[in-house]
Amino acid sequence: MSPRTPTSSSEAPALTGATQRGKGRPAPQARKKAVSKAPAAEGAGNRRADIMRAAADTFYRKGYDGTTTQDIADAVGMLKGSLYYYIKAKEDLLYEIIDEVHMTLAKNLDLIAAMDGDPLPRIWALVHQNVMVNAGNLVNSGVFFRDFGALTGKRRNHILELRDKGDAVMRELIHEGQEAGAVRADVDPKIAATGINTMCNALYHWYKPEGELTPDAVARSYADLAVAGLSTSARLVTRARKAALAARERAAALSGT
Numbered sequence: 001m002s003p004r005t006p007t008s009s010s011e012a013p014a015l016t017g018a019t020q021r022g023k024g025r026p027a028p029q030a031r032k033k034a035v036s037k038a039p040a041a042e043g044a045g046n047r048r049a050d051i052m053r054a055a056a057d058t059f060y061r062k063g064y065d066g067t068t069t070q071d072i073a074d075a076v077g078m079l080k081g082s083l084y085y086y087i088k089a090k091e092d093l094l095y096e097i098i099d100e101v102h103m104t105l106a107k108n109l110d111l112i113a114a115m116d117g118d119p120l121p122r123i124w125a126l127v128h129q130n131v132m133v134n135a136g137n138l139v140n141s142g143v144f145f146r147d148f149g150a151l152t153g154k155r156r157n158h159i160l161e162l163r164d165k166g167d168a169v170m171r172e173l174i175h176e177g178q179e180a181g182a183v184r185a186d187v188d189p190k191i192a193a194t195g196i197n198t199m200c201n202a203l204y205h206w207y208k209p210e211g212e213l214t215p216d217a218v219a220r221s222y223a224d225l226a227v228a229g230l231s232t233s234a235r236l237v238t239r240a241r242k243a244a245l246a247a248r249e250r251a252a253a254l255s256g257t
Contacts, residue, residue: 048086050076055093060139064094064147094147095155101144102162104133109162109169114251119177120227120236121243123196126170127223128244130200135207135215142204170197174230183230196226 054075058067069090073080087093108129115122134141148159170193177183199222207218220241227240 047076051083051086052093052096056097056139056143059094059097059143059147064090064143064150091151091155094143095151097140098144098148098151098159101133101137101140102159104137105130105166106162108133109166111248111251112169112173114254115244115247116250117243117247118180118182118240119173120182120231120240121247123170123173123177123230124223124227124240124244125248126173127196127200127226128219129248130197131203131219131222132215134200134203135209135218138204138207138209141201145201145204166197167193177230182232182236184232187230192230196229199226 051072055067055072058071058075062071067090069083070080072090072093073083076083108126111129112122112126115125148156151159171189174183174187174189174192178185178187178189203218207213209215223244224237224241228234228237231237231240
């Protein structure tokens with residue numbers, strides 16, 4: 001997760017977060033079963049899907065910089081030269097993995113924009129949605145937040161655009177809450193937005209899909225924590241949770257999702 005980008009207040013893409021780039025970590029058990037030595041598949045589409053899964057898991061375990069195309073070819077069970085039938089460079093795989101998460105997080109912003117009601121319920125819903133995405137797709141999200149800095153040129157700029165948009169949405173919701181008297185006046189919207197988004201995006205550091213905690217349990221706890229840290233009254237947390245769930249259902253019904 002390390003290169004820093006001075007063009008925005010936060011350091012991680014897509015709803016911010018403290019991006020670090022390390023040596024990687026073992027893939028969760030739930031994902032390992034899906035990609036260890038991907039079997040040969042009929043058709044180029046299936047074969048490419050095998051390659052994408054293998055690349056995601058290898059990047060997650062070893063880090064993007066620590067992964068070679070030979071590693072990915074070995075994981076799929078093909079010759080390195082054959083891999084280049086499907087890609088031009090290793091970065092193609094990284095971008096496709098990251099862009100998939102990028103598009104899902106962008107849909108979260110669209111859903112929040114479609115929600116009615118006060119800002120605190122929308123903050124609750126946004127945190128909940130983002131945690132659900134990250135917990136439910138831990139490997140790809142981990143690669144996204146840790147290794148996005150390896151992208152170059154237009155690809156990198158494309159991802160940073162969502163990071164900036166997510167930052168702005170959270171800051172604006174906090175500012176709206178202050179104007180409505182629901183968020184404490186002493187809260188700095190920029191710092192608070194960065195902290196909340198970082199909390200959501202760092203989930204891959206500790207969450208284990210095979211553990212006792214469900215994604216929804218974690219998402220609700222994070223959303224409650226975010227609202228509790230902002231609100232002027234403790235009773236607003238329960239009120240925001242109920243309103244968020246109801247408003248999100250209405251917005252989802254209207255958008256057909």
